[in-house]
Amino acid sequence: MERAMGVLGERSSVVVLREVFVGVRRFDDIHRHSGVSRQVLSNRLAMLVDEGLLTKVAYQAAGSRPRHEYRLTPKGLDLYPVLTALAQWGARWYSDPDGPAVQMVHRDCEAPVEASLQCAAGHRDLPVREVVPRPGPGALPLS
Amino acid sequence: MERAMGVLGERSSVVVLREVFVGVRRFDDIHRHSGVSRQVLSNRLAMLVDEGLLTKVAYQAAGSRPRHEYRLTPKGLDLYPVLTALAQWGARWYSDPDGPAVQMVHRDCEAPVEASLQCAAGHRDLPVREVVPRPGPGALPLS
Numbered sequence: 279m280e281r282a283m284g285v286l287g288e289r290s291s292v293v294v295l296r297e298v299f300v301g302v303r304r305f306d307d308i309h310r311h312s313g314v315s316r317q318v319l320s321n322r323l324a325m326l327v328d329e330g331l332l333t334k335v336a337y338q339a340a341g342s343r344p345r346h347e348y349r350l351t352p353k354g355l356d357l358y359p360v361l362t363a364l365a366q367w368g369a370r371w372y373s374d375p376d377g378p379a380v381q382m383v384h385r386d387c388e389a390p391v392e393a394s395l396q397c398a399a400g401h402r403d404l405p406v407r408e409v410v411p412r413p414g415p416g417a418l419p420l421s
Numbered sequence: 422m423e424r425a426m427g428v429l430g431e432r433s434s435v436v437v438l439r440e441v442f443v444g445v446r447r448f449d450d451i452h453r454h455s456g457v458s459r460q461v462l463s464n465r466l467a468m469l470v471d472e473g474l475l476t477k478v479a480y481q482a483a484g485s486r487p488r489h490e491y492r493l494t495p496k497g498l499d500l501y502p503v504l505t506a507l508a509q510w511g512a513r514w515y516s517d518p519d520g521p522a523v524q525m526v527h528r529d530c531e532a533p534v535e536a537s538l539q540c541a542a543g544h545r546d547l548p549v550r551e552v553v554p555r556p557g558p559g560a561l562p563l564s
Contacts (some may be wrong), residue, residue, distance in 0.1 A: 300554045330514075349462035353514050358549040359536045360510055363502035377558030384540035385551045388473050391429050393502045395525075403539070405495075406501040406526045411443045417522030 290314050291362075294322045295354070298332060299361060300380055303347035323348060331357070358382070363393035435458050436506075437465045440506060441475060443523055446490035454498070466491060474500070501525070506536035 297308045321355035326332040369378045382391040394406040438517045440451045469475040474497035525534040538547040
């Protein structure tokens with residue numbers, strides 16, 4: 279989890295990822311849409327490519343100069359549950375008067391999607407009060 | 422989601438929250454266990470209290486001076502799906518040779534808990550490829 283937090287532990291990284299998730303994939307578009315400065319955006323995109331969350335893909339539309347866009351890798355796509363859970367927490371506790379900026383939906387039926395907690399023994403949609411963290415094998419001792 | 426990211430958008434905030442989640446609740450213990458400097462920790466705890474994620478509670482053990490500990494509020498507890506999803510992403514993509522530092526379990530049966538994606542129409546445990554983000558009513562126009 280330490281490395282995971284290192285990658286996501288700056289607000290601008292999550293902002294950039296969110297843009298790519300909603301389909302804003304070109305440098306200039308991400309810059310305009312997110313408000314992240316060009317310098318910071320350039321650094322963040324390079325870090326997200328280095329970490330294997332995004333890949334930079336060249337493409338060429340008819341009659342125009344070559345362009346690049348950023349696409350999610352499988353590792354980046356695997357952040358859906360994290361971003362979904364964060365979006366629903368934000369919607370619950372910081373309700374925006376305009377409504378949420380992003381809504382995750384099921385591709386097949388367009389119904390809203392939420393992240394919820396499932397136990398391996400088959401108990402579904404656990405309330406948070408029924409979930410407890412245990413130190414795992416990699417936990418630091420509390421000295 | 423903007424405010425939500427503002428609160429969580431610094432690595433040290435998530436580190437501090439994780440300590441409180443696993444039951445490390447006193448300033449000195451969080452400082453020692455997390456490695457976050459006293460100054461940064463003091464600022465983060467104040468911010469997390471201001472934002473309503475933690476509450477500072479005085480208690481007194483027999484024969485000792487009064488102490489304080491930090492406890493999760495309902496708003497803080499509601500971050501379980503976010504931290505669970507982040508922990509499982511980290512475990513999958515940055516496998517620590519020692520194993521995960523934290524394992525979320527179901528209080529009743531001790532089975533491991535995961536965050537997964539559910540659609541409101543009843544389709545369960547969606548693969549990430551079946552989930553798509555849609556701009557919500559609060560989305561900024563892509564000008």
